[in-house]
Amino acid sequence: MSIKIYGAPILRSKAKPVTEFNAQFERIVAEMKQKMAEASGVGLAATQVGLDMSLFVAKLDEEVYAFVNPELTPLSTETETTEEGCLSIPGVWVDVQRYLKVRLRAQDVRGNRVELELEDFPARIVQHEADHLNGVLIIDRIPSEERRKIAGQLEKIQHQAL
Numbered sequence: 001m002s003i004k005i006y007g008a009p010i011l012r013s014k015a016k017p018v019t020e021f022n023a024q025f026e027r028i029v030a031e032m033k034q035k036m037a038e039a040s041g042v043g044l045a046a047t048q049v050g051l052d053m054s055l056f057v058a059k060l061d062e063e064v065y066a067f068v069n070p071e072l073t074p075l076s077t078e079t080e081t082t083e084e085g086c087l088s089i090p091g092v093w094v095d096v097q098r099y100l101k102v103r104l105r106a107q108d109v110r111g112n113r114v115e116l117e118l119e120d121f122p123a124r125i126v127q128h129e130a131d132h133l134n135g136v137l138i139i140d141r142i143p144s145e146e147r148r149k150i151a152g153q154l155e156k157i158q159h160q161a162l
């Protein structure tokens with residue numbers, strides 16, 4: 001399992017729902033949690049490790065979770081714009097606008113339904129990861145002017161990845 005870097009086509013694909021919750025799936029989740037920890041990340045989506053699965057792991061307030069088939073609903077229109085990075089776009093930091101409060105409905109590693117209300121940083125993390133499962137990256141959420149500024153950097157990352 002390795003982290004895919006910007007330019008890898010799977011980072012632009014919409015992940016398939018997970019339907020089988022078995023021992024093999026649990027192993028994948030455990031491996032992703034380990035990968036995230038090794039990379040000192042706070043979130044990692046399955047598509048980022050080349051897996052076409054609607055799944056991400058996230059570290060929310062020191063606890064590491066796996067969310068399967070996640071669905072997000074904003075709980076208010078209030079947003080916040082803060083700098084974000086992404087393990088798949090190393091070295092790039094951009095200001096991204098996110099909802100301040102969201103409801104996350106998902107399944108856990110065994111397929112049990114979970115529902116959480118999240119605010120601030122945890123809310124930001126799950127929005128970033130849910131974006132990955134739709135093939136959306138932080139660079140899609142910034143003004144085109146900002147994107148032009150990092151175009152050279154992105155091209156370099158893409159070339160290194162190939």
Ligand code: ZN
Pocket residue numbers: 085086087088128132
């Ligand atoms: Zn990311």
